[in-house]
Amino acid sequence: MREVHHFVGGKVVAGTSGRFGDIFNPNTGKVQAKVSLATEAELDKAVANAAAAFPAWAAMNPQRRARVMFEFKRLLEANINELAELLSSEHGKVVADSKGDVQRGIDVVEFACGIPHLQKGEYTEGAGPGIDVYSMRQPLGVVAGITPFNFPAMIPCWMGAVAVACGNSFILKPSEKDPSVPMRMAELLLEAGAPEGVFNVVHGHLETSGYQGCQLRRLL
Secondary structure (H helix, E strand, C coil), rough: EECCCEEEEEECCCCCCCEEEEEEECCCCCEEEEEEEHHHHHHHHHHHHHHHHHHHHHHHHHHHHHHHHHHHHHHHHCCCCHHHHHHHHHHHCCCHHHHHHHHHHHHHHHHHHHHHHHCEEEEEEEEEECCEEEECCCCEEEEECCCCCCCCCHEEEEEEHHHHHHHCCEEECCCCCCCCCHHHHHHHHHHHHCCCCCEECCCCCCCCCCCHHCCCHHCC
């Protein structure tokens, strides 16, 4: 039976917990695959990988990060049929609706392509007597997103694409019910030129691994 593992440091990493969640075929109601559920130690390794990748990625100028996002957008568009069919196979949406899910994610990636302008700060001269005000927009470090079952392509892009474009490294915990599209998107972002460790996917479940609420949320 097919197994879905984690994506850490630019490669698929087999889970070591021995715990798996069921991925159902929505057409038959039968189990079609298993997804590995991470331990706290596995999450810590993902955080370490993301932290190691962060300094160089954050130091890269926004124009170069934007080029990665442009290529990511191109790859998503080139693979939209594959992504939509994969999404439908686990979620149950018809393929046309799944394409809409992916397309809405692509729309956010397109927005993130404008990061050289979006990340500019602001300066206000004379905000008060002898007072000038300025703001700077800088990456935070390792950030994380916990995304739901209903939009497995769109919502990871809402969170991950903008976070990565800003120079952060990112850890995604998608729904364990339909995890394959986020995994494929992580592979495409790596192919687009994102350094290893910048975008990671770790699977888990609150009832079985215990880290979703206690461990991953500490990054937010």
